[in-house]
Amino acid sequence: MAKRKLSRQQLTRIRSQQAEKRDRARSVKLGESGPESGVVISHFGQQLEIESLETGERQRCYARANLEALVTGDRVIWRSGQEGEGVVEAMEPRQSLLCRPDKFGKLKPVAANITRIAITIAPEPEAFSNLIDRYLVAAEVSKIPACLVLNKADLMAENERKAELIALMNRYEQLGYPCLRVSAASRSGLQELRQALREETVVFVGQSGVGKSSLIQALLPEEDIRVGELSEARAKGTHTTTAARLYHLPEGGKLVDSPGIREFGLWHINEESLLDGFVEFHGFLGDCRFRDCKHFIDPGCGLSKALKQGKIHPDRATSYQLIRDSLDEVTIR
Ligand SMILES: Nc1nc2c(ncn2[C@@H]2O[C@H](COP(=O)(O)OP(=O)(O)O)[C@@H](O)[C@H]2O)c(=O)[nH]1
Ligand SMILES: [Mg+2]
Ligand SMILES: [Zn+2]
Missing domain, CATH: 2.40.50.140 (Nucleic acid-binding proteins)
Structure with a gap:
């Protein structure tokens, strides 16, 4: 059979059909790229x-x-x-979930897969162990490991509570919470902090003025973090919903930040989960005479006994009772 000769017109049509197919394939790739x-x-x-x-x-x-x-x-x-x-x-399934209430008191998730909560304290404003314990309880309930970051180490030398603060940090270290001393101002300890965060996704929490923004700025020199501003307080007052943002730390690790996260606290706690946050209490709970023991108050309390024997620190016992008494005020049901 003789080779069929295509007319010029046919050739043009075929060429344009092929081009169209190619274009379509390309656009399919662009619009529907693989997962x-x-x-x-x-x-x-x-x-x-x-x-x-x-x-x-x-x-x-x-x-x-x-x-x-x-x-x-x-x-x-x-x-x-x-x-x-x-x-x-x-x-993908979440490893962890941080929640806080919205303006209607309904719990809302704000960040997922956080691996470390850095509770930030400073010589000033004064670090109350009661407040630290509140953050620790919230961290334990969320099943996210916590650490303590003492900022403004440059103010330690002249601080009259220096010995007290060091003792406080040692106590938490003994309970298993890593503790770091840093100064955003003098930049001391920052390299250790960066090193400690290299494998983590961290959030910084703590009371206003301890230097969270300053620390975050030091860790993220490329970003423009507002330091010294009452952004947290303002956000609270106006219910500004600033979404949390994830940043990559230059030397590894991630940091998630938003005013809402920094306020992260004791929201969804009942008396039972409060005990989760006091890790050193756990071994003594079996010693309580009553199953529904009101710890440190009821007779035959295993925790009271441990306290008397020096196995529980008095500040932690006080802290536990203070938080328990305030639960009705802070719990959002
Ligand atoms: N002396 C000293 N002051 C600091 C340090 N870090 C922060 N500050 C100051 O503490 C104040 C509060 O800092 P800021 O980062 O806004 O705290 P935040 O409210 O926790 O975010 C600001 O005036 C900072 O300049 C530090 O390491 N040493
Ligand atoms: Mg701030
Ligand atoms: Zn008890």
Whole structure:
């Protein structure tokens, strides 16, 4: 059979059909690229900023409607797309979840997969062990390991409570909470702090004025963190909902920050879970005479006995009772 000769017209048509197919294939690749692993950096209303764990590329995406509310730090499966048209398909199981109440008192998740809560204290404003214990209870209840960061170490030399503060840090160290001494101002201890955070996803919590913003700024020199501003207080007053944001620490590790997270505290605690936060009490609970013992008050209390024997520190016993008495005020039911 003679080779069929194509007319010029036919050739043109075939060529354009092929080009069309190629274009379509390319656009399919762009619009429907394969699923990737990602992490939620932050969110803006309905949209999420996703970072690819494979390429580091960031894109604003929508989440499939059937997903539960995603928060900063969530690991996701997503597909990139044209700008703003990427889609989050699924959420990976969470290792941990930090929650706080919204303005209606309803608990809302604010950050996922946090691995370390850095409770920040300073020589001034004065560090009350009662407040530290509140943060510790909240951390234990969330099942997130805590550590203590004593900032403003440069003010220690002339501080009249220096010995007290050192003893306090030692006590927490003995309870198993790593303690670091740093100064955002003189930059002492910062390298140790960076080192300690290299494998972590950390949040800094603590009372206003201890230097959280200053520390975060020191850890993230490229970012513009507002230091010395009453951003927390202002956020509280106006119910500003500043979404948490995930930052990469230059030497490894991640940091999640928002005014709401810094206030993270004792929200969802009942008497039973309060005991979770006092790790050294656990071994003595079996010694209480009554199953529903009101610890340190009821006769035959195992914790009272341990206190008398010096196995529980008096400050922790006092702290436990103070928090228990205040639970009705702070618990959001
Ligand atoms: N002396 C000293 N002052 C500090 C240090 N870190 C922070 N400050 C100061 O403490 C104040 C509160 O700091 P800020 O970072 O805003 O605290 P935040 O409320 O915990 O975020 C500011 O005036 C800071 O300049 C430090 O290491 N040493
Ligand atoms: Mg601040
Ligand atoms: Zn008891």
